[in-house]
Each structure stands twice: as C-alpha cells, then as structure tokens.
Amino acid sequence: MELKIETKQLGEQMILLELTGEMDVFSSPVVKEGMTQAVEEGNHYLVIGMGEVRYMDSTGLGVLMGGLKRAREHGGNLCLLAPHHRVRRVLEITNLENVLQVYETLKEAQEGILVAERQGLT
C-alpha cells in the first residue's frame, strides 16, 4: 500500500509530517526521506501524524527511531501524534513507549516536543 506524507509548517523549526497508509519494509523509506529532508531544511522538531497509519512493522519503527536520533543530533526532537492502537501495540511490545513520545492532540505535541527529556539518547 502506498504511503503518503503531507507536511505543514508549525513554527520556525517545527514541522508536522502527516502520514497516511502502512509503514512496512517497502513503504517506510519514503518516511525516512521525508524526515531527512525536513531536518536538512532546518526543521529540527518533527511531529509525526500517525492517526491514519494502521500498520507499522519493525522497519517503520526503525525509521522513526532514526528520525528521532537525527532530530536530536540537531538539538531537536521527534514525537508521534495520535497513533492508532496497532502502532501503540508495536511500541508496547518493543518497550519503546517511553522512548518515542506520544501525544493525542496537536497542541499537546507542540508543547511537549519542546520540553522533552532526553531519554537514553545523547
């Protein structure tokens, strides 16, 4: 299934990447490219809209973790916005619930992403 990304600038260095589709071994590279481009353009705070992603595998998870790492290397951060419960299930079984920050509303995400503690990343 095709994976689509829509972007919306939220602030000077903050961007929303709204994903629609399934994140698997075939489609996830699109997200990696999108996040890389966003960071290179100076958007070091990435809010990833996950409400329309009903399926994510370990490749998708790896891409999100890579995006978090890249954002933090630039002094920024990455968080997930309103993930579907199947995506939460993947975070839960891999014990990454406390590493990838999750917010239910855009307002919470915009505030939370700026005050996040660096958990396990340097």
Add this chain to the structure above:
Amino acid sequence: MKTVSSPWGESGCSEGMRLEFPARPEYVSVVRLALSGVCNLLQMPYDVLEDVKLAVAEACTNAIRHAYSGKDLAKARVSIRCYVGTEGLEVLVEDQGRGFDPDRVPKFNVERLTLKGEHLGVGLEMMRALMDRVEIHSGASGTVVHLVRSLDRQV
C-alpha cells in the same frame, strides 16, 4: 481449546494454503492481504488477525533482507504455508537462502537501538511477543520459521 473448523476441511493440515513470491519488499503487503483472508475464514478477532499478519510479515521481511545476496537475488523466492494444526493457526515461512544461527542474533536492546540506530533482532523479538510459539530451523540450504498462534488467545 476452542473448537474451530478448518476452512480447508477436515484434513486441514494437509491442505491449508501455500503462497510463493519473489523475495522483494513490495510483496510483503501481498502476504498480509492473503493472511487477512485466511484469518477472516477462521473468524479471528481483528487484533489477533493483526498480530498474526505482523509476525508473519516480520519473518518474510527477515528472509527478504537477509537470506539472499548478489546473484541469488534475481531468482530468490520466499514461500509461506499455513494451516490449522493442533495448537491453532500455524504458519511456515521458508526461504532457500544462506541460513543463519538464531542463537547468534543479538537480543533486541532498546539502548543499542536508540544510540546507534540499529534494529537487528527487533523483528524476531516482535514475532516472539505476538505469537505463542516461534521456532527457527536454519541451515546451508535455507531457513524455515515456524509460527504458531493459538485460536484461544486474545491480545
């Protein structure tokens, strides 16, 4: 154990479903679609169906990523077989690649994932969390990943 009749008749184990596909990433979604059909025939709840799809897709992804290389890639194929066995839904994911030693796959470690961006072993760990039994038989002529999910277990 919940009694569920096999959608393939009384001789379910010998019939079941078999699917063979090129070892390429774009085919993993086809596998998921086929499995959805099978799980629907078994009247599995949505979340159980999704667990099975994810676990089998992880096994397929591992085969596609790691089993073949170089000149083998053009002809490389992966197959899945599934049937209702005595323990529930059983799925075998098979490749004819170079094989690996499952005991030498590093255990998934959050710290390593976050610090170095590595994710080796995550797929295997996920399969074990999602299914009731995961067995890997691997050698020089290929790998078989045997996944079992009870029809009784909920998420």
